[in-house]
Amino acid sequence: MGTPISRSARRLRYPKTREFSLFYWPSQRGSLQYTNMVLSIPITPDTEAKLRAQAAVVGVDVETFAARTLERVASRPPLDELLAPLRAEFDASGMTDEQLADLLEQAKHEMRAERRARHAS
Numbered sequence: 001m002g003t004p005i006s007r008s009a010r011r012l013r014y015p016k017t018r019e020f021s022l023f024y025w026p027s028q029r030g031s032l033q034y035t036n037m038v039l040s041i042p043i044t045p046d047t048e049a050k051l052r053a054q055a056a057v058v059g060v061d062v063e064t065f066a067a068r069t070l071e072r073v074a075s076r077p078p079l080d081e082l083l084a085p086l087r088a089e090f091d092a093s094g095m096t097d098e099q100l101a102d103l104l105e106q107a108k109h110e111m112r113a114e115r116r117a118r119h120a121s
Helices: 046-059 062-073 081-091 098-121
Strands: 016-023 027-029 032-034 037-043
Touching: 037 046, 046 062
Parallel strands: none
Antiparallel strands: 016 037, 027 032
């Protein structure tokens, strides 16, 4: 394990924000090896309070909560990958962008009409 970075070296100052530092030292959890990464992220006091509250709800410290959240977000596939099948289907349909926009607009109005009908009954 290397020498920790000094407090002044890892702090970035942003007006009207609080710094949230995530210290993630190497550890062994199950068969996974975690690496050391120090992040300094400027966040608002409101966001800091929300992070702390959410961490408390699940019973972990804020660093663990933030690390788990970052791992979950980083493991998601990119949007382009998720949309690839839909784009391929659109390309194969021969539909124009305008036709697709009209189709989506029509579907939106039909869904709203169905919702209004359900709430009215």
